[in-house]
Amino acid sequence: MSVKCIVMGVCGSGKTTVGLAIARELHASFIDGDDLHPRANIIKMRSGHPLNDDDRKPWLERVSDVFFSLSNRSCSGVVVCSALKKKYRDIIRQGNEGLVFVHLYGSKELILERMKQRKGHYMKEDMVNSQFADLEFPQADEKDVINIDISGTIDEVIAASIKAVKETMHE
Numbered sequence: 001m002s003v004k005c006i007v008m009g010v011c012g013s014g015k016t017t018v019g020l021a022i023a024r025e026l027h028a029s030f031i032d033g034d035d036l037h038p039r040a041n042i043i044k045m046r047s048g049h050p051l052n053d054d055d056r057k058p059w060l061e062r063v064s065d066v067f068f069s070l071s072n073r074s075c076s077g078v079v080v081c082s083a084l085k086k087k088y089r090d091i092i093r094q095g096n097e098g099l100v101f102v103h104l105y106g107s108k109e110l111i112l113e114r115m116k117q118r119k120g121h122y123m124k125e126d127m128v129n130s131q132f133a134d135l136e137f138p139q140a141d142e143k144d145v146i147n148i149d150i151s152g153t154i155d156e157v158i159a160a161s162i163k164a165v166k167e168t169m170h171e
Helices: 014-026 038-044 053-071 086-093 108-116 125-134 155-170
Strands: 005-008 030-031 077-080 100-103 145-149
Touching: 005 014, 005 053, 005 086, 014 030, 014 077, 014 100, 014 155, 038 053, 053 086, 053 145, 086 100, 100 155, 108 125, 145 155
Parallel strands: 005 077, 005 100, 030 077, 100 145
Antiparallel strands: none
16 A cells, blocks of 8 residues: 655654654655745745745645655655645645645644754744744645654653554555
């Protein structure tokens, strides 16, 4: 059975670490959603400016297209993508059945502490506030979203995420 998983959340929530672990465990391709951003988005973020909805639309369509391509080839994939607003998740869902979103969430204080420890990433610490402002925490009507609290150790977060994805595969 193939898996189509989006690991989502604000910057610094552990999306890449958790996404890589899920992909390894489930023998799926791993794709960093940051690599799908159009050049203009990367330049804008690197210069310290947050993206707006118009900037994000072509990026989210690319993420959606990746899942369409994977499904077309009966392949499994894990994509990390912030997917902060419900309308963003809806763009990714378009034409893609069987997606599961793993939403990694934690307090702003925890995220800020993690961001201080990161190196080599273009997301600036002061952009954390804009990400939290944009975040629409997934509600019960988004039945394809699993909310995972990141306040535990990274091993605990990875284990909970893998367990939850596997459980959705067997429903």
